[in-house]
Amino acid sequence: MNDTIAALATPAAPAALAVIRVSGPRSREITDLLLRKPVRWHPQKAWHREIWDGAERLDDVVLLYWQQPRSYTGEEMIEVSCHGNPLLVDRILAAYFTRGARAALPGEFTQRAFLHGKLDLTQAEAIADLIHAGSLRSLTVAQEMKEGRLGRVLAGARTTLLELVAHAEAFLDFPEEDIDPEVGAGMLHRIDRLRDELLGLAGSAPTGRLLREGIVVVLAGRPNVGKSSLFNAILRQSRAIVSPHPGTTRDTIESLCQIHGFPVRLIDTAGHRTAEHPVEAEGVRRAEEALRSADIILHVSVAPEPPEADPVSRAPLLPHQRLLLVANKGDLGIHPERRSQLCVSTLTRQGLPELDRLLHQEIASLAPDASTGSAVNARQEAALRRAAAALERASAAFRAGLACELWCLELRTALQAVGEVMGAVTSEEVLDEVFRRFCIGK
Numbered sequence: 001m002n003d004t005i006a007a008l009a010t011p012a013a014p015a016a017l018a019v020i021r022v023s024g025p026r027s028r029e030i031t032d033l034l035l036r037k038p039v040r041w042h043p044q045k046a047w048h049r050e051i052w053d054g055a056e057r058l059d060d061v062v063l064l065y066w067q068q069p070r071s072y073t074g075e076e077m078i079e080v081s082c083h084g085n086p087l088l089v090d091r092i093l094a095a096y097f098t099r100g101a102r103a104a105l106p107g108e109f110t111q112r113a114f115l116h117g118k119l120d121l122t123q124a125e126a127i128a129d130l131i132h133a134g135s136l137r138s139l140t141v142a143q144e145m146k147e148g149r150l151g152r153v154l155a156g157a158r159t160t161l162l163e164l165v166a167h168a169e170a171f172l173d174f175p176e177e178d179i180d181p182e183v184g185a186g187m188l189h190r191i192d193r194l195r196d197e198l199l200g201l202a203g204s205a206p207t208g209r210l211l212r213e214g215i216v217v218v219l220a221g222r223p224n225v226g227k228s229s230l231f232n233a234i235l236r237q238s239r240a241i242v243s244p245h246p247g248t249t250r251d252t253i254e255s256l257c258q259i260h261g262f263p264v265r266l267i268d269t270a271g272h273r274t275a276e277h278p279v280e281a282e283g284v285r286r287a288e289e290a291l292r293s294a295d296i297i298l299h300v301s302v303a304p305e306p307p308e309a310d311p312v313s314r315a316p317l318l319p320h321q322r323l324l325l326v327a328n329k330g331d332l333g334i335h336p337e338r339r340s341q342l343c344v345s346t347l348t349r350q351g352l353p354e355l356d357r358l359l360h361q362e363i364a365s366l367a368p369d370a371s372t373g374s375a376v377n378a379r380q381e382a383a384l385r386r387a388a389a390a391l392e393r394a395s396a397a398f399r400a401g402l403a404c405e406l407w408c409l410e411l412r413t414a415l416q417a418v419g420e421v422m423g424a425v426t427s428e429e430v431l432d433e434v435f436r437r438f439c440i441g442k
Ligand SMILES: Nc1nc2c(ncn2[C@@H]2O[C@H](COP(=O)(O)OP(=O)(O)O)[C@@H](O)[C@H]2O)c(=O)[nH]1
Pocket: 222, 223, 224, 225, 226, 227, 228, 229, 230, 271, 328, 329, 330, 331, 332, 344, 345, 346, 347, 348
């Protein structure tokens, strides 16, 4: 961390402005080398200056200075706002690099912030989530995590664990004395309550996955029932297409959108039937793959036809999957046996608000923790479950009247695992894994 790093913090595309971040002990010194008119550096002040590479004037920029430790990374930092031309950005960066700065690795600014104690690991992870959040719910949860919500809960858990360990160690010092039953019962109660609390947090992981990766809603059904029409109708209804992009084949199309603030990956499939042609077979294979990845399957059939015409699905649903039945082309009539079904028409838009409501209901029930603001990621979940399992063993050993050393050891294991979530104790690999997800310049 003794070197000075630099990177573009904004997208590498033509824009009004681009921001280059520089962090490390030589930030000011190297910047000075690029200026003709010197700057008397004051924290959190801005200067309008020309940047020169030797005899060549590169750009006029605005320089911002953040003094250690009151900067994002906790180090000396300078932000250079230049004109947003990627070629120009490259030249300014090159000028920094030839004078001793090094190109920052992905997430390196945030990694330094973490290593300097500016944020805990859950907050660092939340910054990546914040940048990538594709819906309002994802954004809110990422913001709460970034503000240290999970960290605070875990800090409380650590305090409790430390007290329990201290208690247990006191018993270790006096092995001949029996544990007072009342004190013992109190400790057991605290251990069990903490275990439940950690399991509760770990239980928000499915919501976390859905908020980070998007809820996969797949349109299924025979060809020509109106899946693609419904796909377009839902997208128009939800109105917030983040980035529509065609799928890998012409048969599977995916679009990111928001439904009531939740991130949704809506997938239109080719529909299932026995395919003769190899290209079509590939389309069907992709459709089946999409169905396996679905959180919600929207099975479309045709309202005027009898229900037998549409065998729902050949493959059984996976445990977490939800199935919504919808009969389209309701404008052409509704078969008597479908009276209880949701009937819509993409033509007249009848029933579409009802479908929107049902979708919202299913989505909200898939991600119940989204409103409570906790949604741990896979790494956090694994460590939380390890901590809870250790507490479970501690509790069992205590109840079985086993030696104090045994359950004391388990309490320490739990303490270690809780510390891992926050990054109080972490291995190099864990940190690499976490910060690899970041983009360069963050
Ligand atoms: N009458 C009527 N026709 C529809 C409706 N929705 C779709 N269609 C028609 O049904 C045909 C197949 O639609 P499409 O969305 O391509 O079905 P897909 O093969 O399941 O994707 C097209 O000719 C559509 O215009 C509807 O609500 N009412």
